Amino acid sequence: MSFQIIAARHPHDKDFPRATGINVRLSLLNGTFYSYQPYPFHQEYAGNEYIPLHDRSPNTHTGTNQLRTVIDDHVSMLFGDGHFPEVDTANAVVRKAAKDFIKDVGLVERMREAARIGSVGSVGIHLKVLQRPGGPARMFVDVHTTAFLTPEFDPYAPDTVLKVTELYKVRGERVREMGYSVPDDSLQSLWFVQRVWDDLGEWWFVPWKVEDQSRSDRPHVPVIDHDKSVTHELGFCPWVWVGGLNAEIDGPCTFEPGIEEAIQLDMLDSQIGRALKYTMDPTLLMLVPSAVPMMAAPVAGETSESEGQTPAGQGMAKTPSTVLTMDAEGDAKYLEIAGGGIEAASAYIKRQKSNLIETLHGDRVNPEEVTQGHQGAKSLEMLNASLLMHTEKLRVTYGEGALLRLLRMALKVMTSVTVTMNEEVVSVSGSWTDLALRWGDFYPLTPSDEDQTATALKSLIDTGIMSKETATKVIAGHYDIENVAEERAKVEAEQAAADLRAQAQTEHAAKIAPNKSSGLES
Incomplete structure (x- = not known):
């Protein structure tokens, strides 16, 4: 079955040449891709005519479900829990306003939706500003298919x-x-x-x-x-x-390379039940008329009559060729299957699913195969290098290209319109030319990873290769440091206070040292 054959059955409109391609790919994401197939999979005949497989809708969606899972993996690594970027700017008012905007409009969920829909090639994000007469305005974000x-x-x-x-x-x-x-x-x-x-x-x-x-x-x-x-x-x-x-x-559809393989998996898994009956060593039951002698399988240690033949009417026998014969009116049917072919079929489906995940840069971690031992963040990053490289590209597209642009739009609105967010009136002033996104680690660091990172950063600072401020930026996302400059100021203040205490202790020790030596300690 081909993607083009099924896509040709979807509605077409000559006035909207882009719409068909976009809607067909969206149907793969929402599970309605096979809605326009004429027949269900179990129906083999329409009247006396055989229904070919490409006219049937598969009854299992192993491949297309896997395709959607890979897209969800991409979205999860991009904007999932713990992966949404922090807003970074030296202007504290702007930073708070941007965070309030993200919370008020539910931007995390909106951006997830945008990344999922945008996998078909394009997506539109609309910033709506609604204001009652004489009242403050509110902002909303809508995500649109294109x-x-x-x-x-x-x-x-x-x-x-x-x-x-x-x-x-x-x-x-x-x-x-x-x-x-x-x-x-x-x-x-x-x-x-x-x-x-x-x-x-x-x-x-x-x-x-x-x-x-x-x-x-x-x-x-x-x-x-x-x-x-x-x-x-x-x-x-x-x-x-x-x-x-x-x-x-429209850009490229990110799951386009895996569509044909996903459809093949759907059809293969739908056929597998019937295919096993023909490939898994069935036993044939033959009802032989009484006048015909039956072949009996030789039993170890015994001698069969008439070179392995049993007189008619003496019951049932099974031959080494998996044919079971009985004394009755003539007939034949498959009685049972041994099940030997299921391993080959399962192995093939597993291999095809693995190929699909690799083709679409999906998550290669199999929960059944993950060892019970330590799995550090770097180990997982190496294992899922393909997934993370693809997510890095999405960070540019949906981060700097979409999220950052949307935040700047919202901040412009806040400078010219009285806006209410989270039931508070918000106004913004000043500059935000340094507005940026700070992305965290893909996988949380373990204590061992933290020790190694701290050692490496200290070495870079001590050798003069990296500043303390830059080192703080490196770990800011993991330790939830909202403002690097403020954090550095706190560290320096604490260090200055510690130096003053140490100096005071040194001076106090110097004063009492002569008294100690003369035995007149006060």
Whole structure:
């Protein structure tokens, strides 16, 4: 079964050439990829015609489930518990505001969703600013699939979105539900719905019939619906686009190399029950008429009659060729299977799953094979080197390319609009040009790892290769050090206090030393 055969059965629309490819790959993530297969797997015939395998939906999803597991592994290593980056800046007000924003909008979960959806090639992240008349504003973050979204980038800054256009089709009855006037005879007709975001606002357009789009005598010109449209004048388009740039708005699908193998695994695992019956040494039961003599297997130490033949009507016998014969009217059927072929089938599936994980840079740690002994962080990093290298790429794409850009947008909003976050009014001032993300270790350090790290950092500091501040930055994520400069100031203050105590003790010892020598200690 081929991916292209199944994908061709999914809905296609000539007006949205990108949508089919994106939606088909999204269906692999949400488990609906086989929804358009004509027949269930157990149905072999439609009338008198045999149903080929490529027309059936597999009854097990071993491969596609494994594919989703690998994507979840990537997302977990990127934005999972303990892996979300810390915000780093010298401006304490900005740092707190950024952390409040992350908590208030549930950005950890939103970024996980974005990384999972974005694995198909692109994802859109929308920063919404909602404000009641006369009240403070609140910010929200929405994650969108991009099948019906088209970005426009700044030609002089190709990583900056100037405009995002949403265009899709709905039935006329849905247009009526949106509050527009639709004739009764057009309720089942297809209509275009369009919305545009730019640096000034969110613009809705009055829906129009699809058939009006292609009229040569009077081409349709979209009309802005000012009642639904909203002007925000933020000065920037509140969207972050993760994918390609300029004309190539979609990047590569990260799980594309494993799709064919995943489908093959689904079909193989669905077939394995039937395949075992034909490959695992079945015993054949033959019901032989009484007039036909039955072949009996020779028994050790005994001599069979008539060179191994038993007179008719004397019961049941099994030959060395796994044929079981009985005295009855003629018939034959498979009676049992020995089970010898299941090892080969299981080994093949296991090998294919391993190949799929390796192809997609998945987690290679098998809980059943992990030893009971010490598993240090560095050992796990070496074992999962492929997974971590891929996650490093995702950190650039979704960290510096998406999360950091979204944080800067939110901070710009806080400087111009009164914002409420976590039920507190927040205002931001000052500069955040040094805003950065600080990523932690992929695996928590063990006490042994901590000792080795401390020794190595001390050696680098003592030899003048690394400063104490840089060494603190290296371990900041693991020890939850929010601000390196403040931590260094605390350390220096404690060291200065310790030096003063040591100096005072030395001076006190010097004063009483003469008295001790003369025996007049006070």
